[in-house]
Amino acid sequence: MLDWLPENISTYGMKIDFLFYLIYYITNIIFLLVAGFMIFFMIKYRYKEGRKSEYTHGNNKLELIWTSATTIGVLIIALVSAPAWKEIKIDLPEPDIIVQVTAEQFNWRMLYPGPDNVFGTADDLEIENELNVPVDKVIHIKLLSDDVIHSFFIPNLRLKQDAVPGREIIVWFEAMKTGRYEIPCAELCGFGHSGMLGLLYVHSSEDYEAWVNENWPES
Amino acid sequence: MTENDHVEHSKQSIWSKYIFSFDHKMIAKQYLLLGISMLILGGLLAMLIRWQLGYPDEPLPIIGLSDQYMETGEVDGVVDEMWDGWFEDETENWLTMTIPGGVIGPEFYNSLFTMHATIMIFFAIMPILVGCFGNFLIPLMIGAKDMAFPFLNMLSFWVAFIGSIVMLWGFFVPGGHAAAGWTGYPPLSSSVEFSGVDWGQNLWIISLMIMGISSMMGAVNYITTIVNMRAKGMTFFRMPLTVWSLFIVAILLLLAIPVLASALSMLLFDRIWGTSFFNASGGGDPILWQHLFWFFGHPEVYVLILPGMGIASDLLSTFARKPIFGYKAMVYAMISIAVLGFIVWGHHMFQSGMNPALGMTFMFSTMAIAVPSAIKTFNWLGTLKGANIKFTVPMLNTLAFVSMFVIGGLSGIFMASTPVDIFIHDTYYIVAHIHYVVFGGSMFALFGGIYYWFPKMFGRGMNMTLGKIHFWMTLIFFNATFFPMHILGIGGHMRRIANPMQYEFLQDMQWINEFITVSAFMLGLAQIIFFFNFFYSMYKGKKSVDNPWEANTLEWVAATPPPHGNFPTPPIVYGGPYEYGVPDREEDWLSQVTKR
Amino acid sequence: MMGHSAVSTVNEDFGGAPKPLINSTYLAMFMFIGAELMFFSGIIGAFLLLRLSAIDWPPVDQPTLPAFVTGINTILLLFSGYIASRIWNPFNNKDIVVRNLIFVSSLGLLFLSVQGYEWIRLIGFGLTLQSSVYGAIFYLLIGAHAMHVLGGLLWLFAITFLTIKSGIVETNLNKFRAALLYWFFVVLLWPILYFLVYF
Numbered sequence A: 001m002l003d004w005l006p007e008n009i010s011t012y013g014m015k016i017d018f019l020f021y022l023i024y025y026i027t028n029i030i031f032l033l034v035a036g037f038m039i040f041f042m043i044k045y046r047y048k049e050g051r052k053s054e055y056t057h058g059n060n061k062l063e064l065i066w067t068s069a070t071t072i073g074v075l076i077i078a079l080v081s082a083p084a085w086k087e088i089k090i091d092l093p094e095p096d097i098i099v100q101v102t103a104e105q106f107n108w109r110m111l112y113p114g115p116d117n118v119f120g121t122a123d124d125l126e127i128e129n130e131l132n133v134p135v136d137k138v139i140h141i142k143l144l145s146d147d148v149i150h151s152f153f154i155p156n157l158r159l160k161q162d163a164v165p166g167r168e169i170i171v172w173f174e175a176m177k178t179g180r181y182e183i184p185c186a187e188l189c190g191f192g193h194s195g196m197l198g199l200l201y202v203h204s205s206e207d208y209e210a211w212v213n214e215n216w217p218e219s
Numbered sequence B: 001m002t003e004n005d006h007v008e009h010s011k012q013s014i015w016s017k018y019i020f021s022f023d024h025k026m027i028a029k030q031y032l033l034l035g036i037s038m039l040i041l042g043g044l045l046a047m048l049i050r051w052q053l054g055y056p057d058e059p060l061p062i063i064g065l066s067d068q069y070m071e072t073g074e075v076d077g078v079v080d081e082m083w084d085g086w087f088e089d090e091t092e093n094w095l096t097m098t099i100p101g102g103v104i105g106p107e108f109y110n111s112l113f114t115m116h117a118t119i120m121i122f123f124a125i126m127p128i129l130v131g132c133f134g135n136f137l138i139p140l141m142i143g144a145k146d147m148a149f150p151f152l153n154m155l156s157f158w159v160a161f162i163g164s165i166v167m168l169w170g171f172f173v174p175g176g177h178a179a180a181g182w183t184g185y186p187p188l189s190s191s192v193e194f195s196g197v198d199w200g201q202n203l204w205i206i207s208l209m210i211m212g213i214s215s216m217m218g219a220v221n222y223i224t225t226i227v228n229m230r231a232k233g234m235t236f237f238r239m240p241l242t243v244w245s246l247f248i249v250a251i252l253l254l255l256a257i258p259v260l261a262s263a264l265s266m267l268l269f270d271r272i273w274g275t276s277f278f279n280a281s282g283g284g285d286p287i288l289w290q291h292l293f294w295f296f297g298h299p300e301v302y303v304l305i306l307p308g309m310g311i312a313s314d315l316l317s318t319f320a321r322k323p324i325f326g327y328k329a330m331v332y333a334m335i336s337i338a339v340l341g342f343i344v345w346g347h348h349m350f351q352s353g354m355n356p357a358l359g360m361t362f363m364f365s366t367m368a369i370a371v372p373s374a375i376k377t378f379n380w381l382g383t384l385k386g387a388n389i390k391f392t393v394p395m396l397n398t399l400a401f402v403s404m405f406v407i408g409g410l411s412g413i414f415m416a417s418t419p420v421d422i423f424i425h426d427t428y429y430i431v432a433h434i435h436y437v438v439f440g441g442s443m444f445a446l447f448g449g450i451y452y453w454f455p456k457m458f459g460r461g462m463n464m465t466l467g468k469i470h471f472w473m474t475l476i477f478f479n480a481t482f483f484p485m486h487i488l489g490i491g492g493h494m495r496r497i498a499n500p501m502q503y504e505f506l507q508d509m510q511w512i513n514e515f516i517t518v519s520a521f522m523l524g525l526a527q528i529i530f531f532f533n534f535f536y537s538m539y540k541g542k543k544s545v546d547n548p549w550e551a552n553t554l555e556w557v558a559a560t561p562p563p564h565g566n567f568p569t570p571p572i573v574y575g576g577p578y579e580y581g582v583p584d585r586e587e588d589w590l591s592q593v594t595k596r
Numbered sequence C: 001m002m003g004h005s006a007v008s009t010v011n012e013d014f015g016g017a018p019k020p021l022i023n024s025t026y027l028a029m030f031m032f033i034g035a036e037l038m039f040f041s042g043i044i045g046a047f048l049l050l051r052l053s054a055i056d057w058p059p060v061d062q063p064t065l066p067a068f069v070t071g072i073n074t075i076l077l078l079f080s081g082y083i084a085s086r087i088w089n090p091f092n093n094k095d096i097v098v099r100n101l102i103f104v105s106s107l108g109l110l111f112l113s114v115q116g117y118e119w120i121r122l123i124g125f126g127l128t129l130q131s132s133v134y135g136a137i138f139y140l141l142i143g144a145h146a147m148h149v150l151g152g153l154l155w156l157f158a159i160t161f162l163t164i165k166s167g168i169v170e171t172n173l174n175k176f177r178a179a180l181l182y183w184f185f186v187v188l189l190w191p192i193l194y195f196l197v198y199f
C-alpha cells in the first residue's frame, strides 16, 4: 500500500511520509488486534444450545486501562505530528526565491518579480500554469485567488494549501530533485475544476540560470 | 377488542390514519418510506458518478438513450412533451441539456456528487436512523404511549416532505442543481457567475433550511419525550443505548442545526440580495462559511453515526445473549463524543488558510475525540467475550458495523495528524474514510436495525435467506468498492474531479477506478435484493410473534404490531435492558418488565 | 369487562408513570430558546469575525448607528419585559391581565416602529445590505431580532385573544406562559445585541 505514495522530492516530505508510516503501522496493529479478537470470539463463542453466556456487566479496571492507553496513544501521535506541522506551515524559513501564484478559474498564474526582485513592477514575468524553480533552494509561494477557493497541490512535494480570495497565504518548499511535476487543483472550483492543472519544473541551478536568462525581461 | 375500540378505528379516515397521522409508529413508517426512496435515488446518483470515474467521458450505457434521442429529443418521432416550452430550442429537453450525447460531463458531474452526498446525509440516513428509528423506538422502548407532542411530530414529517420536494425540484431548474459540494463552499456557491448554477443552489439552501426546521421539531419532541414520558422504573440508566444515542443526537441537532441555519441565511442573502458576507472583495470572508458550516458539520457526522452505535449496542447484546459490556462507559463515551464534537470542527480546515497555530489545537482536540470512539469499540469486543453468539442477519450486520467502523475510525487518525492531512486532504482518502464510517457504520446499523425491528413494525419477518445473501454481497462489494479508495487517496487522487485521466500521475491508477466502478455496480445490484425483501415481506413475510428475538427491551412487550397507545397498561420496569444469561434462570433473557 | 379497563388506561395519561421532571411545555420552550440562541450565536460569531478583521468599523463612508435613540428603545423593550414578568402568575382579575398584555405588546410595537423608522433613516444615509458587509451584518442581525419581536408580538396577540375569550384556565396556562417565555427571550437578547452592534 505504501508504494502508492508518489515519489517524494521535498525536504519536509520525508517527515510527512514518516508520520504516515508511523500511523499506518500503529493503526494496522490495532486493527489486527481488534479484528483478531473479534474473529476469535466469534468462533469460540458461537451459539451452542443450552450454554449460557458469561454474566458480566463490565470491568472498570479494563475500562480504565484501555481509556488511558488510547489517550496516551493518540496524544503521542499528536505530539510527534506537531513539530512537522510547525516546520511546514508555521515557521517558514527565509526564502531564496519568491513566486506569486494566483489561482483563477481554471488556471494558475505564476508571477516572477523579475530582475528587480519586486512584484508589481514592469519587469515582472507572468507565465500561465508553469512554475520554474531551482533545485535545493527555499521557495516561497505567495498564494492568491481571483475568484473562488482553489487548492494548490503538488503531490510530489507533499504540499497542499487552499488559495482563498482576499487572503495572501505564504507556503514554502525546497525541492531535492529536478524534473517535471504536476500541480493539480485540489479544491472544487467549478466546472473546470477537473483538469485545472499546472506544471512544476525543477531545474538544476545551471538550467535555472539559463531559463532566467532566456525568459526574464531585461532589467 | 371492545366495541368502543372498534368504533374509534372505523371513525379514523384514511387521511388521519395514513397521511396526517399523529401516531409515532405511522410517522416512523412515513419517514422510512421517504428515506428508502431517497436512498434509492442517492444510490442511483452514485452509480452515475462511478460510471463517469470508471469510464470518463464515455456515453452512458443501457439507459436507452439512442443517438437519435440525444440529438433531437425524439424517439421514433415521439416528442418529449413534458418539457414543451421549457427550453428555447425545440430539440432541447432536460436530458439533452443535462447529459448532451449521453456523456455526463463536468457540470453535471459536480451536481451529481453534490446531490449524492446531500441526499444521502439529509434525506436518507437522517430520516431513517433519526426520523424512523427515533420515532418508532423512543416511545416503545421507554414505555410511553406516544411522543410528548404528537401534532408536532406529524408536522415534522410533513415539513421534511416539503423539504424533499424542494430539493428534488432543483434537478429541473435551468442551470442545473447545486454543484458546489455538500459542503457548499462560497464564493463558488454564493455566486452564479462562478458556478453557472442559479436556482439550483438557492433551492438547495432553502430545502436544507426546511429540513432544519423539521429536525428541530423532531429534536424537541425526542428530548421532551425521553425526559418526561419514561415508564415507571425506567430510570435514565435503564434506558437502552439506542434511546441514549437518540437522546444525544437530538441534543446535537438542537445545538448544531441553528448554526447551519445562520450560515445558510447569509449564503442566501449573498446570492439573492447581493450582500457580501462570504465575498472578500466586499469585505466578507469565505472562510467564515467554513467555520460555521463545520461547527455544524462535525456534530452532524456524529448525528449520522450515534444512532448506529446505539442500535449496534442493542443488537450486539441481544444476539450475544450477554449483557452489554460497560453500559455506563458506553453512555459516558457518547456524551463525551457529543461534547468534544463541538470543538473539533477545525480539522476540516487544516489546509483552508485558517491560522495554522489554530490547526495545531484542533489536531489535539480531534485526537481526543478518537478516544471515546475507541472505548466504544473495546466495549463491543468485551461484549462478545464469553458470549453465546447467534449469527442472525441483524447480528451479521452489527458485526460488520463494528469492524467497518474500526477501519473508518482508524483512518480518521491519519487525517487528524495535521502534517499527514496536508497530503491526504481533499483526496480519495477522505472519501474512503467517509464511506467507512457512514456506509460501513451507519448503513450496516441501518440494515441491522431494519431486519431486527421489521417484525415489530409490520407484524411480519423479513426473509432471512435473502437477508444473508444481501449481507454477504454488501459486505464484500462494500469493501471492494471503498477500500481501494484509500489507495487512490495515497496516490494523490483528488476528490471531486470528473476525469482522472486528465492527470498524468493518476493515469496508472485508472484500473483501480475501473475496478471500483464494477464493484460499486455490484454493490448497487445487491441492494435490489434488500429492497425487494423489504417490500415483499411487508405483505408476504412470515407472521411474527411478539418477541421473536427473545429480547428484553420494552418494545417486545407490546403487541406485534403495537396498537395505537402501544401498551394495554402502562408497563413497569424492574431492571436494565441487557439482562441476558442471568445465572439461575431457565431462559437466557429477562425482560425489563419481569419482576425480580 | 377486562378489556374495557385496558382500553380506558390507554386513553388516560399513564397513571403509573413517574411525575414528569419538568412541565413538558416549559422544557420544549427552553429547548426552542436554546436553539434560537445558537442561531443568534452563529450570526454573532460572524459579526465578531467580520468586525475584528475589518480595517475600520464602521467603514469610513458608512453612517454610525443611532446609539442614543436605540438606547431609549432598549429601555422600552426591557420595560415591556418587566411588565410581562408581573403577569407570570395571571390568577387575578382577567381584565388586569388583558390590560397588561396589551401594554406589553404596545411597548413591543413601539420598539419595532422606532427601529423601522431608524432603518428608513439609515437607508437614506446609504447604509444598505449591499453598501458594505457592515450594513449587511447589521441588517441581518438586527433584522433577525426584529423578526423575532414580530413573532413574539403575534404570539402575544394570540394569547391576549385567548385570555379575553376564555380567561386563564388551567389548560391555557401553559400556552400563556410559553408566549411569555418567548417574550422574555426576545427582550433579554436585545441588550446583548445592542451593546455588540451599536458600540
Ligand code: HEM
Residues within 6 Å of the ligand: B183, B301, B302, B304, B305, B347, B348, B366, B367, B369, B370, B373, B408, B409, B410, B412, B413, B415, B416, B421, B424, B425, B426, B430, B433, B434, B437, B438, B441
Ligand atoms: C475516530 C474518530 C474520527 C476522527 C479522528 C475523524 C477525523 C476526520 C478528519 C480529520 C476529517 C477531515 C479530513 C480532511 O478533510 O482533510 C474527517 C472528515 C470526515 N469525517 Fe471523520 N473522523 C472520525 C470519525 C468520523 C465519524 C464517526 C464520521 C461519521 C459518521 C465521520 C465522518 C466524516 C466525514 C463525512 C468527513 C468528510 C467531510 C467532507 O469533507 O466532506 N468521521 N474526519
Ligand SMILES: [Cu+2]
Residues within 6 Å of the ligand: A103, A104, A105, A106, A149, A150, A151, A185, A186, A187, A188, A189, A193, A196
Ligand atoms: Cu481550481
Ligand SMILES: [Cu+2]
Residues within 6 Å of the ligand: B297, B298, B301, B344, B345, B347, B348
Ligand atoms: Cu469532523
